[in-house]
Amino acid sequence: MKKILSFLLLFAFAGSAVAQQNNFTPPQYKKIRKAIEKKGSGSYYPGLMQRLQTNDTTLTVQDYHLLYYGYALQPGYAPYATHPLADSLMSILRKEEVTGQDYEAIIRHGSALLLENPFEISFLDPLIYAHRMKGNQEMAARLEFRFGRIIETIFGSGDGLTRKTAFHVISVSHEYDMLRALGFGFGGQQQLIDGKYDYLKVSKNDYGIEGMYFDVSVLLRSLSNLR
Numbered sequence: 001m002k003k004i005l006s007f008l009l010l011f012a013f014a015g016s017a018v019a020q021q022n023n024f025t026p027p028q029y030k031k032i033r034k035a036i037e038k039k040g041s042g043s044y045y046p047g048l049m050q051r052l053q054t055n056d057t058t059l060t061v062q063d064y065h066l067l068y069y070g071y072a073l074q075p076g077y078a079p080y081a082t083h084p085l086a087d088s089l090m091s092i093l094r095k096e097e098v099t100g101q102d103y104e105a106i107i108r109h110g111s112a113l114l115l116e117n118p119f120e121i122s123f124l125d126p127l128i129y130a131h132r133m134k135g136n137q138e139m140a141a142r143l144e145f146r147f148g149r150i151i152e153t154i155f156g157s158g159d160g161l162t163r164k165t166a167f168h169v170i171s172v173s174h175e176y177d178m179l180r181a182l183g184f185g186f187g188g189q190q191q192l193i194d195g196k197y198d199y200l201k202v203s204k205n206d207y208g209i210e211g212m213y214f215d216v217s218v219l220l221r222s223l224s225n226l227r
Helices: 004-020 029-036 045-053 061-071 084-093 100-116 121-133 137-155 172-181 217-226
Strands: 186-193 197-202 211-215
Touching: 029 061, 045 061, 061 137, 084 100, 084 121, 100 121, 121 137, 121 172, 137 172, 172 197, 172 211, 186 211
Parallel strands: none
Antiparallel strands: 186 197, 197 211
């Protein structure tokens, strides 16, 4: 179970790397808000979210851009919140051997957690695997599509090499997911820069890259709103 994430992330990254190159689309939240609040349109957020929750594979890259970054504009956005079911899910994943009943529990817990946090890769990853192991190949494929689109959306926002081209994320966990997608290990140091960028040191690599930048301004804004 522990090795699944890296494989899936690398697969998603490889598919998007050629297509994206340097054509980045960082989120413009004012434009996103205007688009997702337009009732009756294809970009209206409740309609997009309904399609996401049914794992609609016709959702486009632009749809996911609106969904992912638009999620940070929703009243229920709480990037630092925890859920008791997450502990139950993690306790199963820590087992040395996982049984058929465990896979059923993973599907049950993971599905419930995704309703609460539809972009959390740490829930999607084991859920995909559990569906595969239970023979639910169509559902696994739909979830893999969703998984890949999330990574592609973040990758489309920048390259992480500078503050100007930082990856824009709506969850701290996505910073580490992107490191794995790029094949980098975490170097053990995290630093907040200029009050809006997380800088993560990466382990020694063949590219001479010392660290990656992540724009976390939308997360920090959510904390300010709680005060």
